[in-house]
Amino acid sequence: MTVLTVRASAEARLALVVGNGSYTSVTPLDNPVNDATLMAQALGEAGFAVTLVTDASQQELSLAISNFGRALRAAGADATGLFYYAGHGVQSFGSNFLLPVDIDLQDAADLSLVGVPAQAVLRQMFSARNKTNIVILDACRNNPFVSVPDLSDNGLAEMKAPRGSFLAYSTAPGEIAVDGDGANSPFTKALAERIPTPGLPIEALFREVRVDVVDETGGNQTPWDTSSLTTNFQFVEAARETAEEIQMRQLWEGVQLSRDPVQILLFMRAHPDNPYMADARALLQELMASELKQDVQPAQIAEQPKPAPVPPATEERDLIEQARQAGTAEAYKTYLDAFPDGAYSELARLELQTILDGAPKTDPVSAPPPPPAPADVAAIAPSASGGRPPETVLFDSPLGLGDPEIATRSIAELITGTPRFPPIEGLPEAAWKGQTCASCHHWEKSNLCDQARTYLDGDARARALDKQHPLGGGFKEALRIWARDGCN
Secondary structure, X not given: OEEEEEOOOOOOEEEEEXXXXXXXXXXXXXXXXXXXHHHHHHHHHOOOEEEEEEOOOHHHHHHHHHHHHHHHHHHOOOOEEEEEEEOOEEEEOOXXXXXXXXXXXXXXXXXXXXXXXHHHHHHHHHHOOOOEEXXXXXXXXXXXXXXXXXXXXXXXXXXXXXXXXXXXXXXXXXXXXXXXXXXXXXXHHHHHHHOOOEOOEHHHHHHHHHHHHHHHOOOOOOOEEEEOOOOOOEOEOOOOOOHHHHHHHHHHHHHHHHOOHHHHHHHHHHOOOOOOHHHHHHHHHHHHHHHHHOOOOOOOXXXXXXXXXXXXXXXXXXXXXXXXXXOOHXXXXXXXXXXXXXXXXXXXXXXXXXXXXXXXXXXXXXOOOOOOOHHHHHOOOOOOOOOOOOOOOOOOOOOOOOOHHHHOOOHHHHOOOOOOOOOOOOOOHHXXXXXXXXXXXXXXXXXXXXXXXXXXXXHHHHHHHOOOOOOOHHHHHHHHHHHHOOOO
């Protein structure tokens, strides 16, 4: 027998880990000593004072269990006790027995004399009157006494967990566990990998182990456990949050529950370095995509009666989606020119202001945004159309689209007027301010229709959003509708 004690500086956590593989009269096992060594290491790193016992005889195993119970009683009521066993184990008349390496059995009636009852471990633990005890048995391998009368049952029998105890088996009662093709059994390997997970309750941890083992064995082995724990035990506790982290988490949870794109955007702008930024971006994109697919806008709530809300038209949804994908100031200006009080106008103004302030659209600045500059955002006033595009646009009739400066005029009038914005970015005002559009464009109804048709193509339209039109984005949207209906 080899005995190794590993001390860990932590709360009162005691573990007895046993691995028996070098059997003399029954089939030896390759992995139990490796499994016990791996488990001792994992438990030691989790704060347990570990006693590792390998290839123990009956006398040595019984003494190790007795000493473990004595140490657990001395540790006090708040201690945690853990017993792990890997090796041969059998059941007889509903009782489970752990087999020492020197076992020599000819008659089933002698099993209690040469084996070690698993109940002996539970009795030692229960006598300590401590709050938390854990028993883990990776012992349901093939029955070495299948030829002995009255010992033909496979696996282990189900045991009741005393109050404050957690019992785990490598497979279901009455079933056989595999030893595995590698250096460790699938059960112990999965358990050792899961133990270091911070903040994972033991019930959830063994549920993950169960999934791992089922996957590893192709469904041939299903770990099983039963619990009567009265405490929330974790092998490794989660790191404690600071006051600032708690405040940020609670703030994000409130914003997340609101599912309000504006609230999410403001949260991102005010806290650009928060740990939930990736989640916030993903949720914002999800909500934007969802809103673009909806046919109905949320009902408005107001003290005074208002007209029934009108769902955003297809043109408006397409335009805001293209602006969102382009992510440029010109794209959002185009949307606001066309729909200054549309369903997405508030969000578009926030995005536009972020860009104008010099902050990336998805990496907002920490301070609340200053009021929009008049020339850039505030001047984009609501239109008389209520944000809805006209059903049709005629060459010689008022557009009915965009801000009042263009909504009351026709295409024919606008192309003979003066540009509102430079035809080319950076062009000095002297070169265009006060000039007529006709002086730099040979616009006639026919060739203007050719230009307007380019806005019907999705890719061309998206590219056009990045370019400022001399007459504004609302004019581009009007041209698109005009071309869609045949340039009449």
